Amino acid sequence: MSASTTGVFRSLRIFNYRVWAAGSLVSNVGTWMQRIAQDWLVLTELTDHSASAVGVVMALQFGPMLLLLPWTGFAADHLDQRKLLIATQAAMGVLALGLGVLTVGGVAQLWHVYVFAFLSGCAAAFDAPVRQTFVAELVGDADLPNAVALNSMSFNAAQMLGPAVAGLVITSIGSGWAFLINGASFIAVLVSLCLLRVQELRSRARAPRAKGSFVKGLHYVWMRPDLLTIVVMLFLIGTFGWNFPIFISTMAVSVFHANAVGYGLLSSILAAGAMGGALVSAGSKTPQFRTLLFAAAIFGLGFALAAIAPGYWLFAGSLVIIGAAALTFSNATNSLMQLSTEPEMRGRVMAIRVAIALGGTPLGAPVVGWVADQFGPRLALAVGTASGVAAAIVAAIYLRREKMAPRSIYVSIPGAKSETGR
Numbered sequence: 001m002s003a004s005t006t007g008v009f010r011s012l013r014i015f016n017y018r019v020w021a022a023g024s025l026v027s028n029v030g031t032w033m034q035r036i037a038q039d040w041l042v043l044t045e046l047t048d049h050s051a052s053a054v055g056v057v058m059a060l061q062f063g064p065m066l067l068l069l070p071w072t073g074f075a076a077d078h079l080d081q082r083k084l085l086i087a088t089q090a091a092m093g094v095l096a097l098g099l100g101v102l103t104v105g106g107v108a109q110l111w112h113v114y115v116f117a118f119l120s121g122c123a124a125a126f127d128a129p130v131r132q133t134f135v136a137e138l139v140g141d142a143d144l145p146n147a148v149a150l151n152s153m154s155f156n157a158a159q160m161l162g163p164a165v166a167g168l169v170i171t172s173i174g175s176g177w178a179f180l181i182n183g184a185s186f187i188a189v190l191v192s193l194c195l196l197r198v199q200e201l202r203s204r205a206r207a208p209r210a211k212g213s214f215v216k217g218l219h220y221v222w223m224r225p226d227l228l229t230i231v232v233m234l235f236l237i238g239t240f241g242w243n244f245p246i247f248i249s250t251m252a253v254s255v256f257h258a259n260a261v262g263y264g265l266l267s268s269i270l271a272a273g274a275m276g277g278a279l280v281s282a283g284s285k286t287p288q289f290r291t292l293l294f295a296a297a298i299f300g301l302g303f304a305l306a307a308i309a310p311g312y313w314l315f316a317g318s319l320v321i322i323g324a325a326a327l328t329f330s331n332a333t334n335s336l337m338q339l340s341t342e343p344e345m346r347g348r349v350m351a352i353r354v355a356i357a358l359g360g361t362p363l364g365a366p367v368v369g370w371v372a373d374q375f376g377p378r379l380a381l382a383v384g385t386a387s388g389v390a391a392a393i394v395a396a397i398y399l400r401r402e403k404m405a406p407r408s409i410y411v412s413i414p415g416a417k418s419e420t421g422r
Helices: 015-046 051-067 069-077 082-103 112-141 145-171 176-195 212-222 225-240 244-255 260-281 289-308 312-339 341-358 361-375 379-403
Strands: none
Touching: 015 082, 015 112, 015 145, 015 176, 015 244, 015 260, 015 341, 051 069, 051 145, 051 244, 051 341, 051 361, 069 082, 069 112, 069 212, 069 341, 082 112, 082 176, 082 341, 112 145, 112 312, 112 341, 145 176, 145 260, 145 312, 176 225, 212 225, 225 289, 225 312, 225 361, 244 260, 244 361, 244 379, 260 312, 289 312, 289 379, 312 341, 312 379, 341 361, 361 379
8 A cells, every 4th residue: 555545644635635635634623712711701700610601601602502403504515615625714813813902902791702702603514514524625535534534633722722821821811812823824724725726635526506405414314323423423522522621621720729720731731631542543444433442431421530540740630631532422423424425425424523523512511510519520521421421322322232342334535335224
């Protein structure tokens, strides 16, 4: 097998992907700076350590993923993806600058954060499914799993750097400047989108515009036991497990009494674990369904260790496990759902994936925040444990029924064969 089709960084040989990856890395650093600054602003400056308020912000930020699902899936399958990304990225940049101006000016209030979180969530709802399916246009199906993993490496490299920088910015010049820096960082990804060689994009089949296309997407997933199982697992872990801002901020502030730098460091350590998972994913071939089972089980185990960790550094060590498992699970669901779906349906299927994975936050985040406020952060971590265990059970039931534990599901890479009989 040639070097062009193997290796951890093989997708970087493609010009369009290199340009996209460079712009995304810069923007992702800014995004993580804002996430840390936003949680810190709400938790320590606008409220008296209210985890519930952080949960509301998360609900407003991710709720549009579910509310706008009929339109986001349609947009991903029918509109020019590069132009749509330019619009969504520009909108999120402007919103970051707006919140930054209010915060630096000393007039930001909690309801301002709520409004900006919701508006940013609306832009992100259109951005996320397109950004995920656009990767296939950059590299093609054969390199898609590798490109997805490299995207995750970039995202988590930014998560290691962004929170640490955010902690320093917050303590030195204030949280508002983190928002302003994030707004400026969107310039990098906008420039990268403009520099792409459009003629080299691997355009895929577009679905015809017709009534009921959203319902058709739902029916498609419903009739596919493999996709439906992944969706259920995503709901469990996405709703009750991926509430990292609540878990980490409440443990940092209420249990370990850390400052902004200590909080940012914990988020960076979580990302370090995720980076390890990304490296493994990037070096592997087509993911297998059983990967989801193992990742979900380890995810739950990591939360159990975090819940009983007696000190800051042992808690940080458990975050490494959680980060690696979360990233492995997320990448596997992304690749499996794209590669087992017809190209003309990918936009809608990936919109459903994003909506379920992140759109469940309006349900889970307030619940987790309430548990943390009423019973303490450690019991809130137990909710994360339960989400991983439940998802692993769902995967085990599916694998038992399909008798396909040692095999990968159908993929659309040329030459691949279906192993499910569908």
